[in-house]
Amino acid sequence: QVQLVESGGGLVQAGGSLRLSCSASGRTFSSFAMGWFRQAPGKEREFVAGINWTGDRRNYADSVTGRFTISRDNAKNTVYLQMNGLKREDTAVYYCAGGNTGWDLDKSAYIYWGQGTQVTVSS
Numbered sequence: 001q002v003q004l005v006e007s008g009g010g011l012v013q014a015g016g017s018l019r020l021s022c023s024a025s026g027r028t029f030s031s032f033a034m035g036w037f038r039q040a041p042g043k044e045r046e047f048v049a050g051i052n053w054t055g056d057r058r059n060y061a062d063s064v065t066g067r068f069t070i071s072r073d074n075a076k077n078t079v080y081l082q083m084n085g086l087k088r089e090d091t092a093v094y095y096c097a098g099g100n101t102g103w104d105l106d107k108s109a110y111i112y113w114g115q116g117t118q119v120t121v122s123s
Contacts, residue, residue, distance in 0.1 A: 001026050001027070002024060002025070002026045002032075002098045002112040003024065003025045003026045004022055004023070004024050004096045004098060004112055004113065004114035005022065005023050005096075005114055005115070006020060006021070006022045006094065006095070006096045006114045006115065006116060006117040007020070007021050007022075007023075007117060008020040008021050008117060009094060009117030009118045009119045010118075010119070010120070011120045011121075011122060012086055012119070012120070012121055012122070013086075013121070013122055013123075014086060014087055014088055014121055014122065014123050015085060015086065016086050016121075017082070017083060017084045017085075017086065018086065018119060019080055019081065019082050019083070020036070020080065020081040020083070020094055020096075020117060020119075021078055021079075021080055022034070022036075022078065022079045022080075022081075022096030022114060023076075023077060023078050024077045024078070024079070024096075024098065025077065027098075029074055029077040030053055030054075030074040030102075031053060031102050032053060032098050032099045032100070032101065032102050032112075033050060033051065033052050033053055033098070033099030033101065033102055033103065033104060033105055033109065033110075034050070034051055034070075034072055034079040034096070034097065034098055034099065035047065035048070035049060035050035035051070035070075035096075035097045035098075035099065035105070035107070035110050036048040036049045036050075036070060036079075036081045036094060036095070036096060036097070037094070037095045037097055037107075037110075038090075038092035038093065038094045038095065038119075039092055039093050039095070039116075040089075040091060040092040040093075043092075045095070046061065047061055047107040048060070048061050048064055048068065048081070048094070049061070049064065049068055049069075049070035049081060050070065050099075050105040050107070050110075051070045051071065051072050051079065051105075052102060052103050052105060053074075053102030053103065054102075055071065055072050055074075057103075057105065058070055058105075059105050063089075064083075064090075067083065067084050067085040068081060068082065068083050068084070069081070069082040069084075070082075079096065081094070083119070086119075087121060088121050088122070088123055089121075090119065090121050091119060091120050091121045092118075092119060093116040093117065093118050093119075094116060094117050094118075094119050095113055095114055095115075095116045096113070096114040097110035097111075097112060097113055097114070098110060098111065098112030098113075099111065099112075
């Protein structure tokens with residue numbers, strides 16, 4: 001079993017930046033891929049970004065490419081999401097997710113979930 005705890009959400013003005021963190025425990029962190037998803041009010045949860053176990057492969061949703069960066073520190077059992085150039089449409093609850101393998105970055109491969117952290121972007 002894996003426990004994931006997100007932090008770093010908050011209120012930010014459009015154009016600003018936030019960095020989300022997700023701490024993992026309960027399984028060897030470096031053995032599985034990690035990702036971020038988000039869910040806005042009234043919408044389905046959507047994939048945002050993923051990173052493989054070694055950190056040398058990443059994928060992003062088109063809507064965040066060039067603005068968001070996912071990274072991981074296996075020594076700290078933590079994955080990050082640096083969000084720059086935030087827009088109002090980025091407002092959502094952001095969820096950290098753990099994959100069932102170290103290399104599969106397909107959005108269907110994530111099986112562990114955190115509780116989420118709210119990100120609100122104001123104009």
